[in-house]
Amino acid sequence: MPTEEIRRQVVIIGSGPAGLTAAIYSARANLRPLLIDAPADTEKQTTPGGQLMITTEVENYPGFAEGIQGPDLMVQFRKQAERFGTEFLEEWITKVDLSERPFKLYGDNKVVIAETLIIASGASAKWLGIPGEAKTPEGFGGNGVSACATCDGPLPAFRNKRLVVVGGGDTAMEEATFLTRYAGRVFVAHRRDKLRASKIMQDKAFLNEKIEFLWDTALEEILGTQEQGVTGVRLRDVKTNETRNLDCEGVFIAIGHKPNTELFKGQIEMDEVGYIKTSHRSTATNIPGVFACGDVQDSVYRQAITAAGTGCMAAIDAERYLDHLPIAMPSGDEITIEGEQLPADHSVIIMPSGEVVSNEPPSPTLDDC
Numbered sequence: 001m002p003t004e005e006i007r008r009q010v011v012i013i014g015s016g017p018a019g020l021t022a023a024i025y026s027a028r029a030n031l032r033p034l035l036i037d038a039p040a041d042t043e044k045q046t047t048p049g050g051q052l053m054i055t056t057e058v059e060n061y062p063g064f065a066e067g068i069q070g071p072d073l074m075v076q077f078r079k080q081a082e083r084f085g086t087e088f089l090e091e092w093i094t095k096v097d098l099s100e101r102p103f104k105l106y107g108d109n110k111v112v113i114a115e116t117l118i119i120a121s122g123a124s125a126k127w128l129g130i131p132g133e134a135k136t137p138e139g140f141g142g143n144g145v146s147a148c149a150t151c152d153g154p155l156p157a158f159r160n161k162r163l164v165v166v167g168g169g170d171t172a173m174e175e176a177t178f179l180t181r182y183a184g185r186v187f188v189a190h191r192r193d194k195l196r197a198s199k200i201m202q203d204k205a206f207l208n209e210k211i212e213f214l215w216d217t218a219l220e221e222i223l224g225t226q227e228q229g230v231t232g233v234r235l236r237d238v239k240t241n242e243t244r245n246l247d248c249e250g251v252f253i254a255i256g257h258k259p260n261t262e263l264f265k266g267q268i269e270m271d272e273v274g275y276i277k278t279s280h281r282s283t284a285t286n287i288p289g290v291f292a293c294g295d296v297q298d299s300v301y302r303q304a305i306t307a308a309g310t311g312c313m314a315a316i317d318a319e320r321y322l323d324h325l326p327i328a329m330p331s332g333d334e335i336t337i338e339g340e341q342l343p344a345d346h347s348v349i350i351m352p353s354g355e356v357v358s359n360e361p362p363s364p365t366l367d368d369c
């Protein structure tokens with residue numbers, strides 16, 4: 001059992017663009033945030049710095065006219081958070097108790113007690129686990145293999161090239177259709193003889209002359225060299241078991257994403273896939289004092305800039321939440337700022353005028369959706 005206890009007003013889980021932006025904002029608000037950063041772990045797919053650590057060129061993050069390498073961008077995020085006093089704790093959080101405030105987070109070595117919690121634990125792209133798929137230098141990840149067409153499709157390496165998209169759902173159709181803006185030809189390899197994607201996405205893809213479907217086809221291996229990057233794929237017909245090679249210069253794995261929310265299951269409201277539900281105009285979850293930002297609550301946009309944007313929102317939401325909590329006075333009474341009084345059960349606030357109002361936390365809840 002961990003023995004050392006750390007108590008903080010603002011605790012952030014996750015060191016991707018969302019978590020680090022939340023840290024920058026809450027550190028500048030003098031809230032001394034503690035940012036919990038999972039150590040690198042290939043199996044759990046965690047890297048300090050988040051998903052951008054496994055990519056190369058980031059061309060669409062505003063402020064970098066010439067583009068920037070993903071890991072370099074995350075170094076800048078981290079330095080900025082450090083500059084304003086963010087404290088970092090390298091720990092895997094393995095258990096949380098969100099049943100009452102302050103919330104309790106358990107790591108292997110420490111217990112963290114949080115007045116407010118910002119969840120920025122991100123999401124992980126699902127991978128096939130085939131040879132050639134791993135990050136360079138073990139494979140071609142970041143050198144011809146990607147899990148994000150919006151992010152990497154426009155890169156010069158993929159322009160007018162032959163690309164393979166793997167998957168049969170909406171994500172795969174969206175990625176394949178998007179890639180035809182840049183690619184010469186897009187092959188969609190799908191294990192079955194029909195798609196899982198919605199009818200409208202299928203129709204769009206079927207009408208696109210640049211897309212060719214490879215039915216009943218599984219990807220066995222991604223081929224290439226470290227100098228050239230991807231040069232082809234080895235395919236297997238799942239009905240006949242025959243294999244063949246197909247020349248291509250890029251592979252996009254589009255078999256879905258998994259939000260990193262296992263830890264919070266049963267304690268916080270999520271959608272059917274496991275994305276944390278937030279109020280439509282804030283980062284509030286169904287638990288007052290717990291906020292979620294970035295890919296962990298976003299199955300739609302999944303970009304660094306949107307993650308950073310919601311990280312900023314979460315810090316401001318947490319700050320406002322803390323501002324409205326009652327303060328204990330030496331007399332034993334509790335007041336909030338400007339003379340409002342709080343009875344022992346905290347259920348209402350007695351205003352200086354004598355008016356009695358409910359003491360519901362001010363942050364928006366899911367009821368606002």
Ligand SMILES: Cc1cc2nc3c(=O)[nH]c(=O)nc-3n(C[C@H](O)[C@H](O)[C@H](O)COP(=O)(O)OP(=O)(O)OC[C@H]3O[C@@H](n4cnc5c(N)ncnc54)[C@H](O)[C@@H]3O)c2cc1C
Nearest residue numbers: 014016017018038046050051122151294295302303304307
């Ligand atoms: C290959 C690839 C290329 C991309 N390229 C671009 C691009 O060019 N432009 C763009 O805008 N977007 C790009 N994206 C998307 C972008 O990376 C994500 O949208 C963004 O990183 C999401 O940020 P986040 O902070 O929400 O989460 P993440 O970046 O996923 O970070 C989450 C963090 O939480 C930590 N964590 C998880 N669980 C725990 C736990 N239990 N305890 C402690 N810590 C935990 C993880 O270790 C990780 O550090 C790309 C994504 C991929 C996969």
